[in-house]
Amino acid sequence: MHPAFSVIFFTVTSGAGYGLISLLSLLNFLNLGMLLDKNTFFITAGVAIALFTMGLISSTFHLANPKNAWRAFMRFRTSWLAREGLLAIIFYPLIILYLFLIYIDFQIDQYFFMQAYSFFIFLVSIIIIHCTGMIYACLKTIPQWNTFWTPINYITIGIFLGSLILFFIFYLNGVDVDPYKYYLLSAIVLSFFTKMSYYFSIKKHTHNIRQATNAAIKLKSTNVRLLDVGHTGGTFLTDEFGYKVAEKKLLRVKLFSIFFGFLAPFALIYTHIFLFESIIICFIAICFAFLGMVAERWLFFAQAKHVVNLYHGAQNV
């Protein structure tokens, strides 16, 4: 699949934004939020909102007819894209009301209401990341996406990036980050292992050219091969689905994304916690993680092979 930068940017930043806000509301739910001063709390929430808003705006850049983008919420009963869009829009009044209630120290039933609200925000933000993942995972035509690991990856990576930013902001504002250090390291490890499981699960080809044509050609024992694709130039189909990258380059990007996305942030955060405390190390870890995740998302697209390639001469996808 053709990797569009706007979509890569959208999935990475909105994932990080919703991951961050989910962690913040989870802290409140677990009564750990009261340890934060309001300043830190609102800075964190602001960063999260900025992140997913940038992501959502960027997602409209790949539309060929953006003036109809407002219609994208209509078919939420069947379409994951509409569900994602609708929830993302509904989330704004929810989060603004939530922040407002916290701002005025709203108390009712001895904060039971606020706790329930925090949990609700946590749940909705996770569901939004899940919907983003399902946009890709629901497509039976792209076997590399059509796996349950896809939404899991989106969620774990969103939480991982959110955790890094949360840790950084807390540290910057002098919050005691000691209780969160093992949590942060385990979030990196978890997202690493789920991503590796994904790579492992997509190793095998699932469809071949015989499946695509033989039901009709019905010469099951013999090989089918493309003789002529029927057009002299490129078409929408070859541009959109025929994106080909050398295996070597894919491997290089994969190693790059694993190193910068998971190994380097882990090593840097480990250094920061146990060996040499420095805010610069934390910041570099965030930059590396985002760089690695952009590469990871690029790979997610570049590696995906649409079944229509079988009609264009690919022997398997």
Next chain:
Amino acid sequence: MRLGLVVDLDKCVGCNACAIACKQWNTSGTSGSLTDYRPYGADPSGVFFNRIRHYETGNYPDSKTVHFPMSCMHCEEAACVTVCPTGASYKREEDGIVLVDPEKCMGCNYCAWACPYGARELDREEGIMKKCTLCVDRIYDENLPKEERKPACVMTCPTTARYFGDFDDPNSDVSIASSKRDGQELFPELGYKPVNQYLSPRKKVEIKQHEISEPDLVRKVKDWVNKVVEL
């Protein structure tokens, strides 16, 4: 009603007349235009509703060329309609034709991603997804004589390899052709229940190949003499 096409792969000669007739009719039809990019440039490209690919199968001398026209299959379980977030893609209840409402489409390409047959193509100039309409602006046109109320591709096919009709009607051209020749769906594994069907090429008579036997003594002597004479 379940309107659709049957394509006879034994009759199709891969002449592309259907693709051209489709383009000619539909570029000024309800889903028009079928924009061309750089039509006289070095790398011309453009929107088509119907594309013909050519395959070869089997090994010499039992090889066979199969011309394979593909357009929208008007699936019963149309994934392109399911995934469309705006409701621009829809399947008509009355005849099962899958269409795009250009007023609603936002050009997100998601439906094209969901289609295994490559039936949908984005018109980059208009920013709207385009696809085969089964000539919906032709098959119901009462100004046309009855025998011409067929999709342009079916009308034009010089070898009559294409049939059009209602699969729910057992006496329609498509139902008869399909039941006689065991019509096949394309890529049934994906479960989209495509309506269009293909008639497989009939089995060819196997071509006998003769083994070249070991040369006998006379032959060997003749070969030897020839060699000596050549020297």
